[in-house]
Amino acid sequence: MTTFSGVGIGRGIAQGPVARMAPPAPPPSRLAAHLAPAEELELALTALTGVSADLIARAERTDGTAQAVLLAQAEMAEDPEVRSLIEQLTDQGCNAAWAVYAAFSHFGDSMIAAGGFHAERAADLKDVAARAVAHIEGQPTPGAPDPGHPYVLVARDLAPADTALLDLSQVLAIVTEEGGPTSHTAILAREMGIVAVLGVGDFGLTPASAADPFDAGGTPAVRDGQVVIVDAAAGTVVVDPTAEALAAAAAQQEALAEEEKAGGGSRNWGRLADGTRIPLLANLGSSAGADEARALGAEGVGLFRTEFLFLDAAVAPSIDTQWQEYTRLLSVFSGRKVVARVLDAGADKPLAFMNPDDEPNPALGLRGIRALRAHEDVLRTQLQALSEAADATSADLWVMAPMVTDAAEAAYFKAICTEYGLPRAGVMIEIPAAALLAESVLAECDFVSVGTNDLAQYTLAADRLLGTKAYLQDPWHPAVLRLIALAGAAGLRVGKDVGVCGEAAADPRLAVVLVGLGATSLSMAPPALQDVRAELSKYSREQAKAAADAALAASSAVAARAAACAVLTASSAAVGAVPAR
Ligand code: PEP
């Protein structure tokens, strides 16, 4: 029995035999064309049209984020600029497969160079190219295996098209070598409710050799057919488990199913077993997901990422465009709290009209409140639109500034919000300095919300966009937890709200620990609400604090998670699961 650790998504547990996904095929060879340029071009374009049609057909069989991702990929296959570069390459005597590969690599490299949101989409482009090359070379379309029985899918990483169309009656769980908590695979797995542990590191999916497409020498950690237990709550994959471990996992699976029936229903408010209210809110990037968030039990919105609306805009959005979007969202949440974050431009979310494109290190540059101060007209327009939308609806609007460093920036934001008649103005705690100075920051504004994605990135000096650094971007790290504890304690002293709106809040056991550290509300991707609600309902504040203390005393993320989970498991064994009220 061997145990691997990674980033768990949700709190499910599954067991079953492994089926490995073949690693991506090596790049096509750059042999001269066999056919005339026009025929090679025809071959390439026919393949791309086929790929686009296939992606559209797959999109029609799904919905939500998965559908949007697949349709975006279908558009990439039809892109006229890519097609024109392919034509130039075939005219120069390249074969169809190489021309497709080279053209998509060219555009993929520019997206990586553009950084942030664009760089994350480069993987989608690469996947379109791999599909088209397989088509040209008469190879099967890359994708999930089909062993003919339910299985645990093990892959180096998964393309969105693969994840979106997994047959959920066959796939028991997903394990990937790469990919972090904010990757497409994580987002889709969360939305689809698939048990997943990502970023486990080297699991034996080494480059192809003739004998075994997976192994190029060395012993892989796992082979097809080997039984594993995938425990998302613990973030572990156990290979060759003992009979006792299998029985315990099966019991845990059953208990989770029971609990969901009993206490996790979306009609219940978020609260601890002792009755302490912990509002559970939604993270949204546009008003489009608002109705679904309500249906999934969101009590309000804890983070409305307004910059997601304008990622492709060349100029600042008009007050009317903004007013319409904000009014749509606020109308769905009448009478409820909605925290709108003003534009967080820069780094992973670059906005052409606000960010310079020559910063050597955008994550440490003109980002968040810094960029807004440099473009105060943009901030003023946004606050005006938010204020008018609040007046036109009956939602309880709170506004929040991103990437704040200290009290002076908090005071600047609070003062400007007051000018626009916005009574509730707060800031995000994403920079370690702001956590260390939380009490003075809170003295200048009405609330704080901890952004654990950036707080982990800046505390651990690990770029949140680099899948290869996923093992470091772990909000369970005690260094991150200690900073959150400082913010929680400051909030308690001054009697102001300390929310958490990073991905950490979507991890059910970490959610309990965050409450133990002093979080007063949690905001997350709506599909995570039910699991978090059910988990919170099992523990009292004292038990959450005990789990938090155990995690704070650990010296690594893995140890912190194990220590907190041990305390929580012992607590629930002592009192039994308490259904949510
Ligand atoms: C965060 O950093 O945790 C956060 C919620 O903000 P974003 O992910 O949008 O940067």
Ligand code: MG
């Ligand atoms: Mg952030």
